[in-house]
Amino acid sequence: MKNILIIGSVGQIGSELTMHLRRIYGNDHVVAGYRSTQPSEELAKSGPLERVDATDVEKLNEVVKKYKIDTIYNLAALLSAVAESKPQAAWNVGVNGVFNILEVAREHKCAVFFPSSIGAFGPTTPLDNTPQDTIQRPTTMYGVTKVAGELLSDYYYKRFGVDTRGLRYPGIISNVTLPGGGTTDYAVEIFYEAIKHKKFTCPLPAGAFLDMMYMPDALDAAVDLMEADPSKLKHRNAFNVSAMSFDPEIIAAEIKKHIPDFKMDYNVDPMKKAIAETWPNSMDDSAARKEWGWNPKYRLPEMTIDMLNMISKKLGIKYK
Numbered sequence: 001m002k003n004i005l006i007i008g009s010v011g012q013i014g015s016e017l018t019m020h021l022r023r024i025y026g027n028d029h030v031v032a033g034y035r036s037t038q039p040s041e042e043l044a045k046s047g048p049l050e051r052v053d054a055t056d057v058e059k060l061n062e063v064v065k066k067y068k069i070d071t072i073y074n075l076a077a078l079l080s081a082v083a084e085s086k087p088q089a090a091w092n093v094g095v096n097g098v099f100n101i102l103e104v105a106r107e108h109k110c111a112v113f114f115p116s117s118i119g120a121f122g123p124t125t126p127l128d129n130t131p132q133d134t135i136q137r138p139t140t141m142y143g144v145t146k147v148a149g150e151l152l153s154d155y156y157y158k159r160f161g162v163d164t165r166g167l168r169y170p171g172i173i174s175n176v177t178l179p180g181g182g183t184t185d186y187a188v189e190i191f192y193e194a195i196k197h198k199k200f201t202c203p204l205p206a207g208a209f210l211d212m213m214y215m216p217d218a219l220d221a222a223v224d225l226m227e228a229d230p231s232k233l234k235h236r237n238a239f240n241v242s243a244m245s246f247d248p249e250i251i252a253a254e255i256k257k258h259i260p261d262f263k264m265d266y267n268v269d270p271m272k273k274a275i276a277e278t279w280p281n282s283m284d285d286s287a288a289r290k291e292w293g294w295n296p297k298y299r300l301p302e303m304t305i306d307m308l309n310m311i312s313k314k315l316g317i318k319y320k
Contacts, residue, residue, distance in 0.1 A: 003068050004030045007054050007101065008075035010037045012177050013115065013169075013218060017073065020219045022047050031067050035076075054097025060104045071226065073113040074101045079182040080119055080275055083142040094145025095152075102156045102164070111163035113226055114153050116238045118170050118211055119183075120146040123278045130280035132240050132287040139278050150238040157236055165225050166237040170211030170283065172218050173303060175310035183275045184210055187251060190264070191307045195319045198261045202248045203269035209281040213243040214298040214306070221294060228292035239288040243296035244303070245281060254304045259319055 002025050008014040009032035019042065021030045027047035032039060035053035043049070048067065052059045054076040063069070076093050077083075083090035098114065105112045121130060122137040136147050146168075153164035171184025178188070186203055187210075193200040213221075221241050230236075246254075252264040288294035298306070312319045 001025060001029055002071050004071045004073065005033055005063060005067065005069045006030065006073045006075065007033045007052070007097075008077070009043065010034045010039050011075055011077075012079070012174070012182070013172060013215075014073075014075040015040065015043065015177055016174065016215055017075065017219055017222060018043060019046065021073075021223070024223065031063065031069065033063065053093075054101055055092055057100040057104065060100060061107070064104055064108050064110065069108065069110055071111045071113070072101055072105055073222070074098065075115060077115075077145070078142065080140060080142040081183055081272060083145070084140060084271060084275075087141040090141045090145055094142070095148045098149045098152055102152055102162060105162050105164075106156060106160045111165070111226065112153065112156075113222060114149050114164065114166035114237065115222070116146045116150050116166050116168045117142070118168060118279045118283065119143040119275075120150060120168060120238070121278070121280055125280065127281045130240065130283045132235065132284060140275055143278075153237045163230065164237055165228075165233070167221055167225060167239050167241050167288075168283070169218060170213050170242050172213055172215055173307065174215040175307050175314070176215070183272045183279070184212065186248065187212055190248075190251060190255065191311050192315070194255050194259055194262050195308065195312050195315060195317050198259060198263065200252070200262075200264045201267045202264055203267065203272050204248055204276055205266060205268050205273060206249045207247050208273065208276045209245055209247045210276060210279060211242040211245050211281075211283050213241065213296065214303040217243050217296040217298050220297075224294070225292055232291050234291055235287055239291070239294070240283040240285040241288050241294055242283045242285050243298060244300045246300055251300065251304075254300055255308070258304065258308055
């Protein structure tokens with residue numbers, strides 16, 4: 001049985017991935033690591049909890065030894081828009097923190113999961129059907145840290161044999177976790193506003209296509225990759241994964257099928273627009289499909305129905 005440590009267990013992906021892993025491997029085998037934000041009651045009471053973050057290598061070592069950890073999921077990061085306002089902090093968490101975790105993994109022979117992002121690409125990358133292996137020259141601090149993390153993970157595998165694996169996530173859409181400062185967050189906010197007010201003001205312009213994925217698929221992708229036969233992994237790190245690509249007009253039209261009175265206008269955020277313009281419109285994820293069987297379950301229509309139903313239930317507001 002695996003003994004897993006989640007770094008960033010109260011974040012956008014970590015809060016849901018921790019519970020997902022506890023359901024798979026057992027509550028006592030998944031340690032929720034958090035830094036400052038208090039975990040939810042469910043997270044705190046369902047399994048082991050430790051105050052630890054990627055920048056504290058001594059505490060990392062202590063927790064890994066205490067729980068006999070063999071797998072670390074490193075989800076600590078400052079999301080794109082936040083990272084632009086706090087570049088030094090973003091570097092400390094996103095590069096120094098990754099280095100610390102890889103060093104601890106090397107010493108204790110742990111496997112490491114590192115989530116990269118579409119933010120690892122830049123304006124000189126092919127925007128349509130972005131290849132698995134292509135030029136990466138991001139123009140954001142978030143992107144810089146993700147490229148550095150990809151390279152460090154490859155280095156520790158090739159140089160020290162650390163079992164590193166990772167994905168390039170697109171925008172993640174969740175009905176549980178609220179947005180936390182990412183460029184793709186509008187695709188979550190739009191559902192809440194549609195149900196509450198039947199109106200949404202979008203911070204990205206029409207035509208801003210971005211890859212997206214529903215959270216259940218994002219969780220499955222992480223687990224499936226970590227459980228994959230290592231002999232079949234040619235790339236190991238930074239697999240492109242995607243499930244759908246749309247712009248604000250397309251997702252608004254899909255919501256309108258279920259909420260006919262829904263309306264959307266625009267108040268474009270210049271920083272988010274500039275970031276989105278450097279990210280892919282769509283990624284080629286054929287390497288992930290071939291090497292470990294990636295196959296998302298949710299496309300835009302299915303995700304829209306589930307999001308509306310789940311958020312409506314959460315808010316106690318009928319949307320139709």
